[in-house]
Amino acid sequence: MANNYETLVLLSPELAEEDRKGILTSLTDIVDREGGSMVETDDWGMRQLAYPVEKQTRGYYVRLVYDAPGALVAELERNIRITDGIFKFMTVKLAA
Numbered sequence: 001m002a003n004n005y006e007t008l009v010l011l012s013p014e015l016a017e018e019d020r021k022g023i024l025t026s027l028t029d030i031v032d033r034e035g036g037s038m039v040e041t042d043d044w045g046m047r048q049l050a051y052p053v054e055k056q057t058r059g060y061y062v063r064l065v066y067d068a069p070g071a072l073v074a075e076l077e078r079n080i081r082i083t084d085g086i087f088k089f090m091t092v093k094l095a096a
Contacts, residue, residue, distance in 0.1 A: 008090050009089045011060040030079055
């Protein structure tokens with residue numbers, strides 16, 4: 001049973017555009033590989049942060065929406081944690 005999930009990712013403002021795209025491509029590849037399907041990739045762009053994160057006052061936000069089994073979310077978050085350039089992330093299960 002696949003559910004809808006949304007993961008909001010905060011990327012370092014110091015990443016070059018091709019590095020950002022590489023990180024996002026690897027995340028969407030994980031979703032595809034683990035049996036999920038991407039619904040939407042919403043690029044929010046550079047935003048001012050409410051408080052400094054790793055001494056940065058700005059960050060680059062990207063919202064990923066996907067259908068996936070629960071095990072995929074654990075694998076995606078595991079990869080996010082070990083990826084350099086990602087400051088923070090949050091995953092929520094969307095209402096059906």
